[in-house]
Amino acid sequence: MINKWSKLLPILLAVILVLAGCGSKDKQGAANSAGSGDTKPDKEVTLTFWHHYSTASPEEKTLKEVLIPKFEEENPGIKVKPVAFTWEDLHKKLQISGSAGELPDVARLDIIWVPEFQKSGLLQQLDAFEDFAEVSGGLLEGPLSTAKVGDHYYGLPLNTNTKVLFWNKEMLTQSGVEQAPETTEQFFEALGKIKSKYEKSWGFGEPALQGWNILPWIWSNGGDVLSPDFTTADGYLNSPATVDIITKLKTAFAAGQISGFKPGDVAVTEGHASGSYAMMAEGPWAVAQFQSQFPDFDVEMASFPKGSTGSIQVLGGEDIGIFSKDKQEESWKFVKFMVSEAAQVEMGKIGQIPVNLASMENADVKAIDYYPPFLEQLKTAKARPPVSAWPQIDGVINDAMSKIFMTDADVKTELDAAASAINALLKD
Structure with a gap:
């Protein structure tokens, strides 16, 4: 018996050592998989x-x-x-x-x-x-x-994000306008009253003339840039509704009631807080800017003025x-x-x-x-057309609006030319 066990003992010890080793590896593996965050990953990306x-x-x-x-x-x-x-x-x-x-x-x-x-x-x-x-x-x-x-x-x-109408309550009140204009008709009336009261200021500040800035006016007035299927600009960018609202904006600009997009103009957000612009359309980042740079300025906001089809701002x-x-x-x-x-x-x-x-x-x-x-x-914001040529189309809009506002160019003629240029981009 003793001889038999003496022969088996080395084998049993070997098995025990192997099992113990496997157990310790399993425990270590479990610890690594649980992850304390201290183990270094296999690779760093x-x-x-x-x-x-x-x-x-x-x-x-x-x-x-x-x-x-x-x-x-x-x-x-x-x-x-x-x-x-x-x-x-x-x-x-x-x-x-x-x-x-x-x-x-x-x-x-x-x-x-x-x-x-x-x-x-x-x-x-x-x-x-x-x-x-x-x-x-x-x-x-x-x-x-x-x-x-x-x-x-x-x-x-x-x-x-989207934009809303910011309005300087003191400037409007002093101009005889008791509240933010709710319609585009009230908006243009307010511009005239503000100019009469504040000769060296403007009723509305607009920082640029791209789609982001112009589309809300066009959409709210019943116009558009492209057809619903995004295949043509003809009959949309140059439609009577679009011509109508762009003409009104150009007239207001010529009367010194709108500014902000020309080189050298007062920056719009800063200008709104300092009294250069009685109104502007901007996003939530403007509020953060007011809070950090103009903490004493009373921020007033309202919905964008309604046109014939409602208050339609751009979805950003x-x-x-x-x-x-x-x-x-x-x-x-x-x-x-x-x-x-x-x-x-x-x-x-x-x-x-x-x-x-x-x-x-x-x-x-x-x-x-x-x-x-x-x-x-x-709730009523609208996205710009989801077409691959939009950046180029946006450039055409900006060029057309710049010519319309800063020269004596005819509104309909320029919008016709812009519609043709956009149609060429849509075919590429």
């Missing part, structure tokens, strides 16, 4: 994120100091390198980089750029990700639609899209994070109207007292 949050703005500060650190903490092994551009420079940079093959992994996009970059084959299709439906289902439907081209989605909404906002072909999973994680409730609340607290449904119920977001006028205006 850096995502480049191009955006046009204004440099040194509350938005960029929140992005760099709150959101990106939180994302990197939650996703060990993924770093995010943000690169800031101006709105115009970002658009040009993406166009140039697309040709050179030097694109970012992820970018914040104006909603009007999505069809253009989708047509160029630069944006990745996001509804190909398995959890796309779950993620997109938690976002506002209207802003989400701006990222859809054809039957697929090439982005997710990042924030939304940004989408977030993926350009990367080799870091798609990591990029998708970052996109999902940026539209998550936590990230949207942080941006919502500093003036970016959220698109995440849950974040809109957050106490900190609901406590922002200047959101209601914009949320009301969003």
Whole structure:
């Protein structure tokens, strides 16, 4: 017996040692999979994120100091390198980089750029990700639609906005206008009264003449830029309704009642606070600017003046899209994070109207007292035409309006020429 056990003992000890070793490995593996965050990932990936949050703005500060650190903490092994551009420079940079093959992994996009970059084959299709439906289902439907081209989605909404009428109560009251004009007819009447009272000021400040600025007037007056199927501008941009409202705006400009878009003009938002412009149409970012730069200015807001078809402002906002072909999973994680409730609340607290449904119920977001006028205006806000040629069309509109307002050019003649130029772009 003793001889038998003496022969078996070394074998049993060997088995016990093997089992003990396996057990310790299993425990260590479980500890690693549970993840304390201290273990180093197999590889580290850096995502480049191009955006046009204004440099040194509350938005960029929140992005760099709150959101990106939180994302990197939650996703060990993924770093995010943000690169800031101006709105115009970002658009040009993406166009140039697309040709050179030097694109970012992820970018914040104006909603009007999505069809253009989708047509160029630069944006990745996001509804190909398995959890796309779950993620997109938690976002506002209207802003989400701006990222859809054809039957697929090439982005997710990042924030939304529109413009409302800001009015200087003291200037209007002193001019004999007791409240913000509710209709375009009341608006033009108010311009004349304000000019009579404030000879060196203007009734309305308009910073530019692009679609973002002109379309609300056209839409509210029953006009449009393109047909409902987006195939022609003829009969729409040069329609009687469009000619009518542009003529009225030109007349007001000639009378010194509207200004702000010429080189050297007083900046509109600053000018509104300082008494240069009695009224302006701007977004929620203007309120944040007033609060930081003009804390003593009493901000008054109202709906955009109604025309024959109502008070129709332009739907604004940004989408977030993926350009990367080799870091798609990591990029998708970052996109999902940026539209998550936590990230949207942080941006919502500093003036970016959220698109995440849950974040809109957050106490900190609901406590922002200047959101209601914009949320009301969003109910009738309209998106610019989702065509890939829109940036070029926007340029045609700007050129036509500049000629109409700053020369003695005939309104109908210029709109006819612009409609022809736009139709040529639609055929390309």
